[in-house]
Amino acid sequence: MSDLFDRFQKPKRSRKSSRTPIDRLWLKTREEWFQFHPPDFDGDYYQCALCPFPVHISDVSLDHIIPRSRAPHLRYDFSNLQPSHYLCNVAKGSKTN
Numbered sequence: 064m065s066d067l068f069d070r071f072q073k074p075k076r077s078r079k080s081s082r083t084p085i086d087r088l089w090l091k092t093r094e095e096w097f098q099f100h101p102p103d104f105d106g107d108y109y110q111c112a113l114c115p116f117p118v119h120i121s122d123v124s125l126d127h128i129i130p131r132s133r134a135p136h137l138r139y140d141f142s143n144l145q146p147s148h149y150l151c152n153v154a155k156g157s158k159t160n
Contacts, residue, residue: 092139093125099141109146113155124149130157
């Protein structure tokens with residue numbers, strides 16, 4: 064019975080960080096963007112750039128206005144970032160507004 068249990072356990076991850084230098088730079092860019100762009104509504108909400116509904120600060124996903132696939136040099140450019148819901152951002156994909 065324990066053999067069956069062992070098969071369905073998640074593999075253990077190593078303690079090494081899987082973050083690449085680019086990922087760390089993105090996290091730093093994201094943190095700085097939030098510092099320089101405070102929420103629009105009630106101190107806790109941003110206006111989603113892709114739909115008419117507000118998005119809570121804990122649920123914000125930063126969307127690239129010009130997709131990274133079309134302009135990789137704009138990946139970390141603040142002027143190319145806008146707040147959105149995660150699902151709105153995923154639905155947009157690599158399209159432009």
